[in-house]
Amino acid sequence: MTSAIKEQLRGSRLFAGFDEELLEEIATAVSLKRVTKGEMIFYEKDPAFAFFIVYEGKVKVFKLSPEGKEQILLIANPGESFAEAALFGSGHFPASSQALADSSLIVVHQDKFVQLVDKKPVIALKLVVRMAELLHKLNRLVEELSLTDITTRLAHYLTDEVEKSSYEKPLTVTLAEKKTVLASQLGTIPETLSRSFAKLTKDNVIKVDGSVIEILDLDRLYEIAGE
Amino acid sequence: MTSAIKEQLRGSRLFAGFDEELLEEIATAVSLKRVTKGEMIFYEKDPAFAFFIVYEGKVKVFKLSPEGKEQILLIANPGESFAEAALFGSGHFPASSQALADSSLIVVHQDKFVQLVDKKPVIALKLVVRMAELLHKLNRLVEELSLTDITTRLAHYLTDEVEKSSYEKPLTVTLAEKKTVLASQLGTIPETLSRSFAKLTKDNVIKVDGSVIEILDLDRLYEIAGE
DNA sequence: CGGAACGTTGACATATATCAAAGGGAGTGG
DNA sequence: CCACTCCCTTTGATATATGTCAACGTTCCG
Numbered sequence: 001m002t003s004a005i006k007e008q009l010r011g012s013r014l015f016a017g018f019d020e021e022l023l024e025e026i027a028t029a030v031s032l033k034r035v036t037k038g039e040m041i042f043y044e045k046d047p048a049f050a051f052f053i054v055y056e057g058k059v060k061v062f063k064l065s066p067e068g069k070e071q072i073l074l075i076a077n078p079g080e081s082f083a084e085a086a087l088f089g090s091g092h093f094p095a096s097s098q099a100l101a102d103s104s105l106i107v108v109h110q111d112k113f114v115q116l117v118d119k120k121p122v123i124a125l126k127l128v129v130r131m132a133e134l135l136h137k138l139n140r141l142v143e144e145l146s147l148t149d150i151t152t153r154l155a156h157y158l159t160d161e162v163e164k165s166s167y168e169k170p171l172t173v174t175l176a177e178k179k180t181v182l183a184s185q186l187g188t189i190p191e192t193l194s195r196s197f198a199k200l201t202k203d204n205v206i207k208v209d210g211s212v213i214e215i216l217d218l219d220r221l222y223e224i225a226g227e
Numbered sequence: 228m229t230s231a232i233k234e235q236l237r238g239s240r241l242f243a244g245f246d247e248e249l250l251e252e253i254a255t256a257v258s259l260k261r262v263t264k265g266e267m268i269f270y271e272k273d274p275a276f277a278f279f280i281v282y283e284g285k286v287k288v289f290k291l292s293p294e295g296k297e298q299i300l301l302i303a304n305p306g307e308s309f310a311e312a313a314l315f316g317s318g319h320f321p322a323s324s325q326a327l328a329d330s331s332l333i334v335v336h337q338d339k340f341v342q343l344v345d346k347k348p349v350i351a352l353k354l355v356v357r358m359a360e361l362l363h364k365l366n367r368l369v370e371e372l373s374l375t376d377i378t379t380r381l382a383h384y385l386t387d388e389v390e391k392s393s394y395e396k397p398l399t400v401t402l403a404e405k406k407t408v409l410a411s412q413l414g415t416i417p418e419t420l421s422r423s424f425a426k427l428t429k430d431n432v433i434k435v436d437g438s439v440i441e442i443l444d445l446d447r448l449y450e451i452a453g454e
Numbered sequence: 455c456g457g458a459a460c461g462t463t464g465a466c467a468t469a470t471a472t473c474a475a476a477g478g479g480a481g482t483g484g
Numbered sequence: 485c486c487a488c489t490c491c492c493t494t495t496g497a498t499a500t501a502t503g504t505c506a507a508c509g510t511t512c513c514g
Contacts, residue, residue, distance in 0.1 A: 063366075065374035066453060069503085073366055088359035094366050117355075121348035124355050131358040132315035138365040139290075139300055139321050145372040146414045147292035149501070180460065187373045192502060194462055210511095226293060296471085376469070407492065419470060421494050437479090460511070467504070477494080484487085 002027050008106055012053045014081045014126050022120060029112035033105045035059075041097040041105070048086035048093050050109045054078050057103020061095050062184065072184045073141075074134070075100070075177065081130060087113065100181065145187045148226065151196040153186045155225035158206070162215060171215040179211075200224070229254050235333055239280045241308045241353050249347060256339035260332045262286075268324040268332070275313035275320050277336045281305050284330020288322050289411065299411045300368075301361070302327070302404065308357060314340065327408065372414045375453065378423040380413045382452035385433070389442060398442040406438075427451075 005027045009015040015026055032055070035041060041052065041059060052059075054076045061074040061082055073095055076082040086093050087110050117123050144153045161173040175182060183193040200206045205221055207214040215221060232254045236242040242253055259282070262268060268279065268286060279286075281303045288301040288309055300322055303309040313320050314337050344350050371380045388400040402409060410420040427433045432448055434441040442448060 063370040063374060069374055071370060071373040073369060085359040085362040088356050089363050094363055095370075117352065121352055124351035125344065125348055127355050128351050128358065129315050131355065131362060132312040135312040135358060135361055135365065136316050136321055138362065138369060142300060142365060142368055142372060143290040143298060143322075145369060146298040147290060147296055178460075189503065190461065191463085191504085195502090198462080294471095405492070416471065417493065418472085418495085422470090425494080456514090458511100458513085460509105462507100462509080464507085465505090467502105469502085470500090472497100472499070474496085474498105475494105476496105477492105479492080480490090482487100482489085484485100 005030060005032065005106070008032075008055050009053075011055070011079060012081065012106065013079050014053060014084075014130055015123075018123075022123075025116060025120070026108075026123075029109055029116055031107045031109070033107050034103070035099040035105065036102050037099055039099045041099060042083070042093045044093055044096045046093050048083065048089075048091055048110065050107045051081060051083040051087055051113075052076075052097075053081045053106040053108065055104045055106055057105075058100040059097055059103055059105070060100050060181070060184075061097045063095050069189065070184045071187055072181065073138070075181075075185065081108075084127060084130065085134075100177070141187070150186060150188050150192055151199055152224060152226055153188075154193065154196045155200065155205075155221050156227070157182070157186065158213060158215065159218075159222055159225045159227065162218065162221075171218060173213045173215065175211040175213065232257060232259065232333070235259075235282050236280075238282070238306060239308065239333065240306050241280060241311075241357055242350075245350075249350075252343060252347070253335075253350075256336055256343055258334045258336070260334050262326040262330050262332065264326055264328050266326045268326060269310070269320050271320055271323045273320050275310065275316075275318055275337065277334045278308060278310040278314055278340075279303075279324075280308045280333040280335065282331045282333055284332075285327040286324055286330055286332070287327050287408070287411075288324045290322050296416065297411045298414055299408065300365070302408075302412065308335075311354060311357065312361075327404075368414070377413060377415050377419055378426055379451060379453055380415075381420065381423045381427070382432075382448050383454070384409070384413065385440060385442065386445075386449055386452045386454065389445065389448075398445060400440045400442065402438040402440065 002024070006023045009023050009026055009030070015023065018026070044063065056078050059076050059082065060072050061076070062070050062072045064070055074082055083093060083097065144156065158173055162171065165173065177185070179193060180190050183190045186193065197208055201208055205217045205224065207216055229251070233250045236250050236253055236257070242250065245253070271290070283305050286303050286309065287299050288303070289297050289299045291297055301309055310320060310324065371383065385400055389398065392400065404412070406420055407417045410417045413420065424433070424435050428435055432444045432451065434443055
């Protein structure tokens with residue numbers, strides 16, 4: 001049992017590269033949890049008893065407005081941790097989390113983890129790297145929410161996706177999320193996102209076929225993204 | 228000279244509580260820099276060679292849109308660090324920084340600091356705490372930018388300030404920043420902020436006299452802030 | 455097969471940015 | 485000590501992007 005967990009830890013970005021002994025110790029601080037699509041993992045303001053690493057599947061961390069609009073703060077894919085910061089802050093989760101697909105999660109319990117970090121501060125280094133990455137993403141999200149329109153955000157999202165892909169012709173991006181979810185990531189609603197897709201299509205910058213986006217004019221797309 | 232720096236380090240939240248020996252080492256990794264009001268400290272996309280701790284004064288970290296609108300990501304006051312995350316990320320500053328007042332800064336140079344953290348990973352723990360705090364602030368900023376209107380943001384800002392203050396009657400908040408700067412923190416422009424102040428005034432929730440805001444109806448203010 | 459979730463489009467409402475103008479306060483130099 | 489200037493702040497008129505509400509077609513899944 002413990003050895004299975006160790007294998008999963010090794011696959012995470014946070015704990016990859018640690019030696020056997022340390023993994024062994026970490027394994028005693030974690031457990032596994034399976035969640036089904038749509039299941040809530042925690043709610044905003046719940047006491048933060050743990051943080052999580054996605055082993056398989058996909059989860060979102062999000063805020064809801066009183067009127068029901070949703071803003072996704074983070075989508076975590078396999079190997080990625082989430083809610084780490086909650087353990088070092090106010091003691092409660094600052095947002096809610098829900099599974100976007102059937103998923104299995106490594107649950108890292110607070111008490112044991114904090115003890116462990118005190119004993120082996122080298123773990124904190126990995127945490128710093130992950131948190132720096134998250135800060136960078138949030139900086140950019142703030143910038144986009146405050147300073148750019150939605151078509152620009154969409155163009156920026158698409159150029160990012162292109163850069164993650166191989167540049168095979170024809171240049172296409174397959175959306176990793178449903179358009180509803182993408183809208184919430186970009187800080188808008190499905191109707192508005194749909195109109196932005198329509199605008200880029202009308203201008204012959206992209207061609208949309210369901211979740212497959214063909215990039216017709218990459219230079220133009222970068223221009224619109226403001227880069 | 229070095230002992231003066233040690234004193235300043237001791238006063239920072241990041242390095243407070245460390246022992247003499249460690250402070251001595253950290254002191255060799257830093258230098259001091261004086262900047263005058265309005266002076267740029269770094270520009271977005273500059274290579275990140277260091278991070279900073281405010282010893283005295285006040286600085287802002289911000290993004291600019293192509294049209295010239297500004298979004299403040301962070302205001303750093305004495306004892307607070309900024310741009311830490313740049314050292315562990317892409318290697319360049321993700322935003323720009325400018326002094327809001329004549330200030331003196333502790334400059335922590337990247338190479339020496341990274342070596343130091345490797346040698347004394349306990350430093351990373353303090354960094355984790357600071358970064359968790361920043362993540363929390365940015366989470367909230369994203370939430371507000373995406374999900375709430377500006378009067379709500381202003382009300383929220385004011386309730387926060389009230390909570391930091393002593394509750395002496397009459398209940399007043401003295402703005403720590405010029406209203407122009409506050410507007411940029413809240414993700415808007417001075418005109419719109421001014422209208423939000425006017426609305427709260429008209430509804431007898433607050434009374435504004437320059438930078439002194441008297442809270443006439445705290446319950447109502449919390450309601451508007453959504454809490 | 456049927457229902458639910460997703461996606462698109464249209465008409466409309468509204469919050470906020472933009473542009474313009476003017477008053478006031480603080481600091482500076484005469 | 486006054487007067488001048490600069491910046492901050494406020495107010496008004498207007499433009500615009502985006503959210504809201506509604507309807508409809510499609511896809512997906514049970």
